[in-house]
Amino acid sequence: MTAPLARLDRVTRRFGEVTAVDDVTLDIRPGQILGLLGPNGAGKSTVISLLQGLRRPSSGRVELFGGNPAEAARRQSLGSTPQETALPATLTVGEVIDFVGAHFERRVPRGELAAEFGLSDLLKRQTGSLSGGQRRRVSVALAFAGDPRLVLLDEPTTGLDVDARHALWDALRRQHERGATVVVTSHYLEEIEALAERVVVLGGGRVLADDHLDAVLGRVRVRRVRLVTDVPERIAALGAESWAPSGEATEFSVRDSDAFVGDLVRSGLPFRDLTVRGASLEEAFLTLTASDRKVA
Numbered sequence: 001m002t003a004p005l006a007r008l009d010r011v012t013r014r015f016g017e018v019t020a021v022d023d024v025t026l027d028i029r030p031g032q033i034l035g036l037l038g039p040n041g042a043g044k045s046t047v048i049s050l051l052q053g054l055r056r057p058s059s060g061r062v063e064l065f066g067g068n069p070a071e072a073a074r075r076q077s078l079g080s081t082p083q084e085t086a087l088p089a090t091l092t093v094g095e096v097i098d099f100v101g102a103h104f105e106r107r108v109p110r111g112e113l114a115a116e117f118g119l120s121d122l123l124k125r126q127t128g129s130l131s132g133g134q135r136r137r138v139s140v141a142l143a144f145a146g147d148p149r150l151v152l153l154d155e156p157t158t159g160l161d162v163d164a165r166h167a168l169w170d171a172l173r174r175q176h177e178r179g180a181t182v183v184v185t186s187h188y189l190e191e192i193e194a195l196a197e198r199v200v201v202l203g204g205g206r207v208l209a210d211d212h213l214d215a216v217l218g219r220v221r222v223r224r225v226r227l228v229t230d231v232p233e234r235i236a237a238l239g240a241e242s243w244a245p246s247g248e249a250t251e252f253s254v255r256d257s258d259a260f261v262g263d264l265v266r267s268g269l270p271f272r273d274l275t276v277r278g279a280s281l282e283e284a285f286l287t288l289t290a291s292d293r294k295v296a
């Protein structure tokens with residue numbers, strides 16, 4: 001197996017009484033898009049800052065490209081987004097791209113980077129005159145300015161409208177196809193579903209799940225059976241874990257949708273417009289954090 005680009009080995013990070021990251025072990029392997037998912041305060045940003053060398057672990061070991069992330073040489077191949085508020089307002093987008101690129105040995109030409117992130121028309125604009133969404137796109141593009149081996153994106157599309165978000169996802173997918181390894185945190189569960197191949201779910205600073213996207217979804221084998229009926233209680237009694245009205249229809253949560261639908265058909269109970277779907281990542285995530293609370 002190829003060596004990881006970065007790793008956390010039994011890392012704990014405390015801030016006074018608060019344990020932000022609690023005994024986390026994580027390997028980041030080349031070529032992956034890894035989605036880091038968790039509720040507010042789960043420890044996602046702290047993990048990112050540990051990988052950036054901005055924070056040190058209270059215990060355990062953080063490695064970036066086989067060494068200490070606090071050493072500047074390690075960060076040559078690391079790309080991260082600056083806060084948009086940190087963009088110098090009077091510099092143009094082109095100047096900012098050149099300024100950031102100048103810090104890297106393998107810089108991406110300004111025109112190429114701008115085209116990749118849909119910024120070609122903005123190159124001559126001062127960053128202070130850009131909309132919030134445009135500034136966000138500049139910030140994410142800057143993470144790629146040094147042709148990095150590993151890119152850390154902390155909530156890259158917060159505040160973007162749907163079109164801008166999708167455009168940024170496309171750009172990230174293209175970077176990934178070219179071999180970029182990306183760690184992305186997000187509050188948008190659909191973003192993780194759209195981008196990530198591997199999902200790490202953090203809760204209370206701990207790793208609750210670390211698996212392929214499909215496997216995380218599969219861990220909660222809840223399926224949703226949706227149908228229209230006048231007798232929801234009787235249908236629920238066939239083996240639903242829970243049920244709730246959903247518009248004109250009723251949605252039943254079941255473990256085995258094939259068995260449930262088979263029993264339903266055999267029961268002769270009236271229904272129409274039946275659909276079955278798997279759990280969304282959001283549902284998977286809630287189930288994982290709920291089971292964690294039970295253990296705690």
Ligand SMILES: Nc1ncnc2c1ncn2[C@@H]1O[C@H](COP(=O)(O)OP(=O)(O)OP(=O)(O)O)[C@@H](O)[C@H]1O
Binds near residue numbers: 019039040
């Ligand atoms: N500098 C700090 N001083 C004190 N506590 C901190 C500090 N940074 C983070 N924490 C605490 O550590 C915990 C984890 O925070 P972190 O920002 O890593 O979570 P997060 O998952 O990124 O949350 P969010 O989604 O809200 O950004 C929280 O309880 C937070 O209050």
